[in-house]
Amino acid sequence: MEVRLETIPEAVPPEATSPPGDDLRAALRRLERAARPLDPGSTRRRHLRNRVLGLGERFLRQIRTQPGFVPDPGPGPGLDTPIPERGLPPEVVLGILEREVIPPGAHPASGAHLAYIPGGGLYHAALADWLAAVTNKYAGVFLPGPGAVRLENRVLRWVADLVGYPREAGGNLTSGGSLANLIALVAARDAHDISGDRIHRAVLYATSQVHHCIHKALHVAGIGCVRVRTLPVDDGHRMIPEALEAALAEDRAAGLLPWMVLGTAGATDTGAVDPLEPLGKIARREGCWFHVDAAYGGFFLLTPHGRRVLRGIEESDSVVLDPHKTLFLPWGSGVVLVRDGARLAASFAGSGHYLQDALPDPLEVSPAEVSPELTKPFRGLRMWLPLMLLGTGPFRAALEEKLLLARHFHREVRALGFRTGPEPDLSVVTYRWDPPGATPQEADRMNRAILEGTRRDGRVFLSSTLLEGRVTLRMAAVSFRTHLREVEQALDLLRCQVEALS
Numbered sequence: 001m002e003v004r005l006e007t008i009p010e011a012v013p014p015e016a017t018s019p020p021g022d023d024l025r026a027a028l029r030r031l032e033r034a035a036r037p038l039d040p041g042s043t044r045r046r047h048l049r050n051r052v053l054g055l056g057e058r059f060l061r062q063i064r065t066q067p068g069f070v071p072d073p074g075p076g077p078g079l080d081t082p083i084p085e086r087g088l089p090p091e092v093v094l095g096i097l098e099r100e101v102i103p104p105g106a107h108p109a110s111g112a113h114l115a116y117i118p119g120g121g122l123y124h125a126a127l128a129d130w131l132a133a134v135t136n137k138y139a140g141v142f143l144p145g146p147g148a149v150r151l152e153n154r155v156l157r158w159v160a161d162l163v164g165y166p167r168e169a170g171g172n173l174t175s176g177g178s179l180a181n182l183i184a185l186v187a188a189r190d191a192h193d194i195s196g197d198r199i200h201r202a203v204l205y206a207t208s209q210v211h212h213c214i215h216k217a218l219h220v221a222g223i224g225c226v227r228v229r230t231l232p233v234d235d236g237h238r239m240i241p242e243a244l245e246a247a248l249a250e251d252r253a254a255g256l257l258p259w260m261v262l263g264t265a266g267a268t269d270t271g272a273v274d275p276l277e278p279l280g281k282i283a284r285r286e287g288c289w290f291h292v293d294a295a296y297g298g299f300f301l302l303t304p305h306g307r308r309v310l311r312g313i314e315e316s317d318s319v320v321l322d323p324h325k326t327l328f329l330p331w332g333s334g335v336v337l338v339r340d341g342a343r344l345a346a347s348f349a350g351s352g353h354y355l356q357d358a359l360p361d362p363l364e365v366s367p368a369e370v371s372p373e374l375t376k377p378f379r380g381l382r383m384w385l386p387l388m389l390l391g392t393g394p395f396r397a398a399l400e401e402k403l404l405l406a407r408h409f410h411r412e413v414r415a416l417g418f419r420t421g422p423e424p425d426l427s428v429v430t431y432r433w434d435p436p437g438a439t440p441q442e443a444d445r446m447n448r449a450i451l452e453g454t455r456r457d458g459r460v461f462l463s464s465t466l467l468e469g470r471v472t473l474r475m476a477a478v479s480f481r482t483h484l485r486e487v488e489q490a491l492d493l494l495r496c497q498v499e500a501l502s
């Protein structure tokens with residue numbers, strides 16, 4: 001992006017910087033006129049709104065036939081347009097978006113996106129974002145935004161009730177799971193005083209399925225050199241409680257400081273849910289902080305199956321959920337909850353003189369008191385509005401549908417001759433083409449070829465990972481637009497690919 005400085009005129013002529021009486025008024029009137037485009041009137045607003053909503057409508061009308069992945073054709077001319085001194089017409093600017101920004105790459109808003117952890121993009125949430133931005137209510141601190149802060153606290157309480165946390169729980173709406181995990185880890189660091197030479201003796205217990213954002217969070221929290229013990233997993237990629245107990249005993253005997261048991265509830269790779277109930281009991285007995293990363297899996301608590309699989313989550317000390325995954329919100333929504341809310345305030349309270357009359361409020365915790373942020377988007381609205389307008393019923397139905405789709409895919413992909421693990425815990429299925437007689441390296445190549453074949457076709461978007469060092473394919477049913485049609489399409493594509501191999 002190029003901004004040509006020579007094209008910027010001096011806003012105020014030098015002689016007008018300290019003009020006397022009338023000249024000053026004239027200069028102010030001129031400047032007010034020049035700045036007026038910043039605040040369009042109702043006719044211009046309607047024109048602009050129609051153009052923007054029109055683009056949104058065109059996008060949504062073709063979302064069902066849109067491929068899950070479009071290869072990047074490289075940069076187009078539009079994005080090299082310099083930021084102008086005088087604005088360009090909406091048609092021109094929105095055309096650049098429509099041609100060069102929206103089409104290439106993955107389509108997380110499409111039901112054909114079955115790779116990584118797909119996203120959502122609920123229309124109701126998009127309209128909530130628009131309202132949040134237009135009203136620009138301040139959601140960081142209670143005094144300027146009492147309604148916004150109350151709303152965010154109600155939304156957090158709804159999630160805390162879903163998890164089964166007590167009244168004294170606290171939380172924060174973040175930009176996503178990575179930041180939510182960072183906040184939880186900082187609270188756990190301070191609660192256990194992981195500082196000074198205790199850092200080097202502290203141990204965190206997890207499995208190979210732990211999300212990489214945890215390592216990042218430890219580093220950012222200044223405790224990157226705590227010991228991370230990678231425990232073995234069962235055939236469903238879940239932590240083995242007996243292995244945890246053995247590791248804890250060994251580490252205590254060696255004079256180390258067991259600090260955190262980290263359960264993953266819906267691993268990004270495999271969808272595996274660690275056995276939270278026994279892990280929580282062990283953590284409590286050993287005096288460890290029990291953190292559950294349920295960024296992907298947490299909202300399956302809305303379903304009876306999810307409640308069974310995630311049993312024990314209510315005993316955790318902190319938990320992370322990502323509404324931009326399994327609550328189908330647009331990107332930019334995470335939740336962190338801490339069982340003892342005072343722990344969050346202990347780590348993140350802090351205030352400046354300029355806030356002396358604004359913090360704290362006796363009844364409502366302000367987001368700024370329990371997170372690293374001060375000013376932040378009014379994130380609660382994009383979650384509250386869809387939940388209020390739709391109720392939880394359609395969310396529960398969509399999540400149950402995803403669980404069933406994963407089971408269906410698991411059965412059918414196995415019937416095609418792929419090797420799969422046990423039934424999926426949630427809605428991610430891993431599978432590998434592993435024909436008899438092929439060496440592991442040959443099988444790796446075949447799986448890469450199968451994936452590339454599906455990418456060339458593009459109708460659905462699948463991804464791969466490494467499990468025990470071997471290339472393994474994945475299918476993640478997460479989007480609210482993923483239905484039987486998309487999953488059957490994926491199975492068809494895979495059938496064509498393996499037929500081409502043999």
Ligand SMILES: *Cc1c(COP(=O)(O)O)cnc(C)c1O
Pocket residue numbers: 117175176177178179211213264266267268293294295296322334
């Ligand atoms: C997605 C995910 C994260 C990271 O969350 P972001 O929202 O991408 O920052 C962390 N842990 C798990 C288990 C996840 O699925």
